[in-house]
Amino acid sequence: MGMTAGGGISGIPTGYSVHTSSTNSVTSQLALMEKVRKRNQRPKKKLKYNPREISNQLQRVTKSRNAATVLTRAKSKVAVLMSVKVSGQYKDSDVRIALAHARRMVECSRMKVRNLKEEELLKGRDDRDHTIKEQKKKSEIKRRVHQKENDLKVKMAIEENQQILKEKMRRQQLNQKRRMHRTEEQGKITEAEMKYLKGLGENDQPVHSVDMGSVALELSMAAERLAELQRMEQQLEQQVEAEVEMEMSSLAAQGIDMAVTDATQMTGNASSETAGVEGASVDITV
Secondary structure: OOOOOOEOOHHHHHHHHHHOOOOEEEEEEEEHHHHHHHHHOOOOOOOOOOHHHHHHHHHHHHOOOHHHHHHHHHHHHHOOOOOOHHHEEEEEHHHHHHHHHHHHHHHHHHHEEEEHHHHHHHHHHHHHHHHHHHHHHHHHHHHHOOOOOOOOHHHHHHHHHHHHHHHHHHHHHHHHHHHHHHHHHHHHHHHHHHHHHHHHOOOOOOOOOOOOOHHHHHHHHHHHHHHHHHHHHHHHHHHHHHHHHHHHHHHHHHHHHHHHHHHHHHHHHHHHHHHHHHOOOOOOOO
């Protein structure tokens, strides 16, 4: 097959191939337009769209993360309706109305997420305040219980020391009574012997076994011992009373010091606990 002077294939003009290509392109376009026309002439399908699906889910959710899930579903609905609109298989009016509603549901979902996050943030602050108050209350209760325990310990210690002092005083009083009784008994015996000797002397009877001088001296010494014991008893009672008062004052002072120290420690501990709670933070990103 030879080439012509015009540069075309032998026997075929040069402009013929260009004309054939243009004809094919026009034919394809016409076929596509005919196909679209026929498709548009087909009966439109009825759009199945549930407008209550997203709204019902929004009304049920109570947490921001669940509302975010509903927002994702609402966006998916919009994407699906956009694909339906491009397909041309459904009525344009139905698709347009459904698409507008789906977009409004997206906005409602965003609002729900934003509102729930704000509510959760406020609730977190209220919970922290409530926790701080409860911890302060518990610390105060512990402090009061500890204070009462210390007061009770001090009171028991004072009562125990008072009991010990009372027992000591009773023992001393018992010993004094014994000495006084023995002295009194000895005085009565000496007095009886003196009277007996005096009676014998009045009857002019000889006395050989009893020395009147020694008896009188013994009686005088017994009287002096009795007086001395009485003075010692008074001094001892005054001394015991003074010791009791000093002991009680010392115990009371120790009890006050212990109570003040424990109260200071409990206050410090409560302050530390409160500072630890107030230092905690909750990060909620809206």
